[in-house]
Amino acid sequence: MENKKELSGWLNALNLDHPLVIAGPCSAETEEQVLRIAHELKDTDVNYYRAGIWKPRTRPGNFEGVGALGLKWLQKVKAETGLKTATEVANRAHVELALEHDIDLLWIGARSTVSPFIVQEIADALNGTDKIVLVKNPVNPDLALWLGAVERLATAGIKNLGVIHRGFSSYEKTKYRNTPEWQMAIELQTKFPDLPMINDPSHITGNRDLIFDVSQTALDLNFDGLMIESHHDPDNAWSDAAQQLTPTSLIQIMKDLKIRKESTPEADYNDQLQNLRAQIDVMDNQLLETLGKRLKVAEGIGLIKKQKNVAVLQSKRWNEILGKMVLEGEQYNLSEEFILKLFKAIHQESINHQEKILNN
Numbered sequence: 196m197e198n199k200k201e202l203s204g205w206l207n208a209l210n211l212d213h214p215l216v217i218a219g220p221c222s223a224e225t226e227e228q229v230l231r232i233a234h235e236l237k238d239t240d241v242n243y244y245r246a247g248i249w250k251p252r253t254r255p256g257n258f259e260g261v262g263a264l265g266l267k268w269l270q271k272v273k274a275e276t277g278l279k280t281a282t283e284v285a286n287r288a289h290v291e292l293a294l295e296h297d298i299d300l301l302w303i304g305a306r307s308t309v310s311p312f313i314v315q316e317i318a319d320a321l322n323g324t325d326k327i328v329l330v331k332n333p334v335n336p337d338l339a340l341w342l343g344a345v346e347r348l349a350t351a352g353i354k355n356l357g358v359i360h361r362g363f364s365s366y367e368k369t370k371y372r373n374t375p376e377w378q379m380a381i382e383l384q385t386k387f388p389d390l391p392m393i394n395d396p397s398h399i400t401g402n403r404d405l406i407f408d409v410s411q412t413a414l415d416l417n418f419d420g421l422m423i424e425s426h427h428d429p430d431n432a433w434s435d436a437a438q439q440l441t442p443t444s445l446i447q448i449m450k451d452l453k454i455r456k457e458s459t460p461e462a463d464y465n466d467q468l469q470n471l472r473a474q475i476d477v478m479d480n481q482l483l484e485t486l487g488k489r490l491k492v493a494e495g496i497g498l499i500k501k502q503k504n505v506a507v508l509q510s511k512r513w514n515e516i517l518g519k520m521v522l523e524g525e526q527y528n529l530s531e532e533f534i535l536k537l538f539k540a541i542h543q544e545s546i547n548h549q550e551k552i553l554n555n
């Protein structure tokens with residue numbers, strides 16, 4: 196992987212020639228497991244070795260982490276492989292233990308970021324630390340809550356800060372475990388271009404087959420790094436089995452990811468172009484998703500029309516929609532001609548589906 200842009204702050208000081216990579220198992224399970232994966236990941240582009248020691252579980256009864264004992268294993272990882280270490284902290288006791296064991300990078304998990312009380316407790320415990328502290332997005336898509344957590348840490352004198360984008364939970368089932376809502380990451384980057392932003396494709400996808408594509412989108416959108424879960428025997432991992440990659444697959448993915456160069460003016464242009472195109476791709480997908488949802492609603496209307504034996508085409512309602520959309524379109528600099536074409540096409544598709552329903 197090659198460098199893509201000047202990185203800021205602590206990230207700059209690392210002087211990497213590729214995006215930052217944090218990798219390792221979802222959870223530390225045994226000493227052998229932690230050391231085995233670390234040895235397979237040393238001498239690669241991996242910079243920080245992650246392992247969850249305390250695991251936030253949605254329901255009780257699942258594996259909740261090995262606890263402080265695992266910090267000793269991480270110390271062994273550093274001594275044996277030279278990899279720096281990373282783990283999640285969720286309260287004052289975790290912070291104190293992690294600092295005692297000289298963990299290099301601490302992150303606040305998505306379930307903690309939602310709670311200002313917890314974030315404040317962690318910030319107070321970390322006061323003035325020079326360790327790197329990364330804040331995962333809250334489970335709900337709330338940019339202010341995410342930034343609020345970063346602010347609490349900054350106010351506690353923590354300088355080496357960054358964020359991790361791990362997607363957002365949604366009631367609707369999608370192909371992702373947590374929907375990326377890329378536009379939130381784009382907004383964050385636009386507002387705070389110097390704040391290092393890491394993508395976590397493992398928790399976004401929940402599925403190892405989708406990790407490459409999400410990682411590539413993140414790099415195209417100028418993310419500064421990736422956090423990816425890796426396990427020597429993913430299917431038998433004690434947590435997040437479906438999303439973990441073997442070290443071999445992870446190393447292959449790191450090789451295959453395209454990182455943009457910035458050394459020539461032409462590359463600069465390509466950089467910008469690729470970033471803008473990635474933004475367009477995200478928006479096009481959103482458009483399709485919205486159109487799909489709209490069609491589902493139109494089909495629902497078709498069903499109730501069928502029950503009441505009402506005609507599919509309701510011209511009065513349709514003309515009202517068109518008039519309103521033409522006016523609203525003006526606000527976005529969209530011409531009347533375009534709006535009429537666009538909505539006629541959308542309407543036609545709905546009518547076709549409703550007719551099918553009516554005639555079935």
Ligand code: PEP
Binds near residue numbers: 221251303305361398
């Ligand atoms: C994790 O990184 O293993 C984890 C629990 O992540 P999140 O807080 O994003 O769910």
Ligand code: MN
Binds near residue numbers: 221222435
């Ligand atoms: Mn996990």
